[in-house]
Amino acid sequence: MTYKYLSIVNFKPDLRSAKDTRVQKGLAIKVLRVVTLVLLDIISLKFAWELAVSLGTPLESKWTENLSFQILTLIVVIGMLSAQGLYDAGVERRNYFRLIKVVSLSECLLLLIAFLYEPNRYISRSTFILFWLFSIIFISLDRWIFDVATNLVRKRGSVRHPVFLITDLEDQENSVRLIEKENCYTLMGVAEASSLDRDNREATLESLRKQGIVEVFISWNAIKNRLYISWHFMNAGITIWILPTDKEVLPSNSVLSKVGEVACLSIPAPIIVGGDFWVKRGFDLFCATILLFILAPVYLFIAILIKLDSPGPVFFKQKRIGLHCQPFEIWKFRTMIVNAEKLQSSLEAKNEIKDGVLFKLKGDPRVTRVGKFLRRYSLDELPQIFNVLLCEMSLVGPRPLPIRDVEKFKTKHFIRQEVLPGITGLWQVSGRSDIDNFEDGVKLDISYIENWSIGLDLKILFKTVGVVLQKTGAY
Structure with a gap:
């Protein structure tokens, strides 16, 4: 059977994946800018240090004699400049007020380190003050020279x-x-x-x-x-x-x-x-493989319970609509009587989803005794690990919906089909079955797509454990 929505499919990868691995456009120029500024700042700091030591009051100290302490000085100042965004593109690197503030703060930090390490001997006060003044002057000067030179080159059409x-x-x-x-x-x-x-x-x-x-x-x-x-x-x-x-x-x-x-x-x-997405896929496959071995005894125990409770197969396979509207068979433990799908049409009038796109019914008469327990703790979803291993699903993503639901989609809803569907998702940890309006669920799916990161996936996985244990919105 061909469905009307399959015409939009073009067999492209997940929306978040790249066709091939590549680096950010213009990265070479950005790296060259940062490296040049860092080198100029190092030269300025080195010159400021040597000049301050030569002009200040002489004082025997490891800070003036040992190269490792001078390297520490460079690391602290350059690190502080970087942390404050003074190597960023645009006007940030020309923010001289912030530059003075950061260099001054760096000098105070060095003074604190020196006191804690060697409280009796550091450098003379005149050397310290001169180094602070020369650092500000020379770093500000090298930034100004860099900007003048860059503008001259750019006026000629380069960089x-x-x-x-x-x-x-x-x-x-x-x-x-x-x-x-x-x-x-x-x-x-x-x-x-x-x-x-x-x-x-x-x-x-x-x-x-x-x-x-x-x-x-x-x-x-x-x-x-x-x-x-x-x-x-x-x-x-x-x-x-x-x-x-x-x-x-x-x-x-x-x-x-x-x-x-x-x-x-x-x-x-x-x-x-595209690197983050391939980390996600690697994480999916690794976790699915580990979980399959760990949960094997649980699978066997649930299978025995289902067989003892009602006649029919252990697993329930249903066609769902996945990535780019491609149909696939989702695996679940059977929680309903054998002819449940045929009976659904007679229950449509009792559907508790207001807009009718999804089908949800508390106290569904088709659910078996063991099925109620499995649904309560979402144990019926465990076989979807097979779908993850087959690369049809991810651990986290918008839930794949049955054909009956997708046929009622509006055009704006199809964005959720642009990413790999998941066993759990933002919708599921934000109310699960308690969300009684499909549009509210779609907003959560779109929010997930727009804001996706590996960190968000991990957050959803951790929240899923809590939601399942609390039986929030499950029926």
């Missing part, structure tokens, strides 16, 4: 980031003007917001890849209804800049920065594109 603009027609002129204010960009082209639509986005991304685009500027109006599009750019290694409007909502994985003097949101591409 610029090739960027692209996607915005509605009425916003293009203002957006182009904003980008051109920054001396570090070369605007390679402009496209309308429709280039991000489902039918156009693959062609758009392919064009950006061919042009070697490093960053893309997108107006908020162009992306606000397509937030999950950020995964496509992240997997292409392209950083997104969201141009502001009067009313904006901050995507959770965005970073607030500046383009010129205007605050913009940025959704940075990962250093290694």
Whole structure:
């Protein structure tokens, strides 16, 4: 049987996975900038130290005689500068007020370390004060020289980031003007917001890849209804800049920065594109294999209980709709009588899900005695470990739904089919069966997709254990 929704399938990987492993676009220039600034700061600090020691009051100390203490000084100051974002791109590295504050704080930290290590001898007060003053002067000077040199090179067309603009027609002129204010960009082209639509986005991304685009500027109006599009750019290694409007909502994985003097949101591409997703898949397969061996006795015990309780097979296999709307058979321990699916039509009038997309019924007469116990503690879901090993499911993701439910989807609901379905998910740990409106569940699924990280998966797994033990919303 062919279902109407299968026409949208294009056999692409999970939305969060990259077609191949690659590094972030423009990473070489970013690394070169950071390495150059660090080397300049090291030279400045070394020069400041030597000058301070030569001009200050002489005092015999390991801090002036031993190279390892000088290296410690470099590590502390450079580390503090890095921690405060003074090697970041844009205006941050030119924040001289913060620079003075961080260098001063670093010197105080060094003074504390020296006192705790060698309270009787450090360096003379004049040497310390001179080193502090020279450090501020020379680091500020090297930043100024670096910026002047960089601007001269960029005016000649070098060391610029090739960027692209996607915005509605009425916003293009203002957006182009904003980008051109920054001396570090070369605007390679402009496209309308429709280039991000489902039918156009693959062609758009392919064009950006061919042009070697490093960053893309997108107006908020162009992306606000397509937030999950950020995964496509992240997997292409392209950083997104969201141009502001009067009313904006901050995507959770965005970073607030500046383009010129205007605050913009940025959704940075990962250093290694798609790496997190393959860590997720490796974690899935490793955990599923371990769990299969550990739970083998539990499987056997449950199988015996099911056989003793009611006639029929131990396992129940049902067609569900998975990644990109591809049907697959989900494995569960049987919790209902054998002809349960045929009886569902007679129970539709009692469905407790308000919009009727899903089917949920407390006290379902088709559930067996053992089935009630298995459902109460979600033990009926354990065989889905087989689906994880077959790469049809993940440990965490939107739950795969039956054909009957997916046939009632609206177009906006299909985004949840863009990622690998899971045994548990944000929906399940946020109320499980107590959520009586499908739209509320979809919002949780979309929130999971937009905000996904390995940390979020681990958080959901830990919460799942608590939800299952407390029998929250299970029936």
